Amino acid sequence: MILSHPQTTLEPRAKRRSALKSALKVMKYGFFDLLRSRWIIIYTLFFLAVTSGLLYFGGDANQAVLSTLNLVLLVVPLISLVLGLSYYYYTRDFVELILTQPIGRSSVFLGHFSGLALPLVAAFLLGSGLPFLLAGVRQGADWRVIASLMVAGTLVSLIFSALAFWIGLLNEERVKALGIALGVWLGMTMIYDGLLLLFSILMQAYPIERSLIILSLFNPIDLSRILVLLQLDTAALMGYTGAVFQRYFGSNLGILASLGSLLIWTGLPVYLGLRSFKRKNF
Amino acid sequence: MVSLKQVSKTFGNLEVLKGISARFEVGKITAVIGPNASGKTTLMKSILGLVLTDDGQILVNGESAFQNPVSRAQIGYMPQKAQFPDNLKPIELLNWVQDLRDEKSPRLHALIDYFQLGPQLDKPLRVLSGGTRQKVSAVLTFLFDPPVLILDEPSAGLDPLASSRLKDKILEEKRRGKVIILTSHVMSELEELADEVLFLLEGHIVFQGTLAEIRERTGEQKLERAIAKLMEGRAL
Numbered sequence: 125m126i127l128s129h130p131q132t133t134l135e136p137r138a139k140r141r142s143a144l145k146s147a148l149k150v151m152k153y154g155f156f157d158l159l160r161s162r163w164i165i166i167y168t169l170f171f172l173a174v175t176s177g178l179l180y181f182g183g184d185a186n187q188a189v190l191s192t193l194n195l196v197l198l199v200v201p202l203i204s205l206v207l208g209l210s211y212y213y214y215t216r217d218f219v220e221l222i223l224t225q226p227i228g229r230s231s232v233f234l235g236h237f238s239g240l241a242l243p244l245v246a247a248f249l250l251g252s253g254l255p256f257l258l259a260g261v262r263q264g265a266d267w268r269v270i271a272s273l274m275v276a277g278t279l280v281s282l283i284f285s286a287l288a289f290w291i292g293l294l295n296e297e298r299v300k301a302l303g304i305a306l307g308v309w310l311g312m313t314m315i316y317d318g319l320l321l322l323f324s325i326l327m328q329a330y331p332i333e334r335s336l337i338i339l340s341l342f343n344p345i346d347l348s349r350i351l352v353l354l355q356l357d358t359a360a361l362m363g364y365t366g367a368v369f370q371r372y373f374g375s376n377l378g379i380l381a382s383l384g385s386l387l388i389w390t391g392l393p394v395y396l397g398l399r400s401f402k403r404k405n406f
Numbered sequence: 407m408v409s410l411k412q413v414s415k416t417f418g419n420l421e422v423l424k425g426i427s428a429r430f431e432v433g434k435i436t437a438v439i440g441p442n443a444s445g446k447t448t449l450m451k452s453i454l455g456l457v458l459t460d461d462g463q464i465l466v467n468g469e470s471a472f473q474n475p476v477s478r479a480q481i482g483y484m485p486q487k488a489q490f491p492d493n494l495k496p497i498e499l500l501n502w503v504q505d506l507r508d509e510k511s512p513r514l515h516a517l518i519d520y521f522q523l524g525p526q527l528d529k530p531l532r533v534l535s536g537g538t539r540q541k542v543s544a545v546l547t548f549l550f551d552p553p554v555l556i557l558d559e560p561s562a563g564l565d566p567l568a569s570s571r572l573k574d575k576i577l578e579e580k581r582r583g584k585v586i587i588l589t590s591h592v593m594s595e596l597e598e599l600a601d602e603v604l605f606l607l608e609g610h611i612v613f614q615g616t617l618a619e620i621r622e623r624t625g626e627q628k629l630e631r632a633i634a635k636l637m638e639g640r641a642l
Contacts, residue, residue, distance in 0.1 A: 227475050
């Protein structure tokens, strides 16, 4: 737009407050709509069943954390992507209706996204947190390990549902978007690790620690795994990148580094989604 | 008043609006007509801020329509096909929008009665027929008594009773001094409602005037024939 826009009369602070209020109202809608859908209930029950099962049969709580971790790193990204995309397309027309109301686009996007992401996080925390809480009371579990698993699952839910929104915003076609999402999932859960392994075998003769650490920063799933495994302090379980991380940073700094990178990873897709949403023609 | 100054919009390499300038006056119903894909919907969505224009200026009662939510407080919009969340009931939807805008409408119950929505208020929107949803959309459009109304094929899918009630409502709002912009392919609707016609062809306004002027220009007495002639570009 080249010509000037008349400014609104609201003070900046009042404007921010009303933007936040609108975002919360948009969120409230999505939140309750999703809670009524059966998918989120199935998702919660799935985690409840699997985590309880692992705890019951696995015996040791730390071992159950490990098994749950592997499951979380596979299932949470997939469900967040698929559920995120179907929610995005299912609400697309409705978002158009919200945008015809006097509410800014940032509020609509952030409210809409939280309306999806918070139920997902809640389902994960309830489904896998509750069994650990109950078992932990009995078995005297290591709270730090369980807490790091909850943090990792929460951040992975946020990252991949934000990616789903962004992919949806960039693609009008649902099928194409789903294909891209599955590609992202396969790439980050499996292919990336395979390539990393291949890289370290081929470069065996060279000092590649630093480059491995840098490479693992590019994959939020690796980062989440490292975050939890560093708490366990058993190098044998860490896998190659985890072990390198611990040797390079030490446990505490390693935790900070992986957590920090994960937080950046959470912000990035939300920001990219917001940017496309603000520029989109509906 | 709604005014457009040299508004243009390109999607990819498709130029949809090519420097449109127009004014929509208070107390007047303007029908935007033109063949499919002539830019009608893009024009309306630009006024609503749903489509972000590349160039030019759109003012809605003095407020720019570009990335400015304040301008949308002035507009009631009835889309061609209303889409609502399946799990919601009409009454929940209407209450939610009121909550969203922080504005309770004193017109709510009168409008529900007027469009005879009472019996359907408590059923989920997914089980309601297209016509009933269209009535919900009509209630939403008039709910906050906005000074500007944008109606995209408003009576499509409505039964004759609901359709004539809607038309009466539109005429009443016109008398109350609203700016009304609508599209329609139904000739009788244009005859009944439109004070003025704005004719779009390939992203340009090729004609603006009254229905009588269209007839005069084309030499056709039947409105449908006259408009068809305009669409073929024969009378320009």
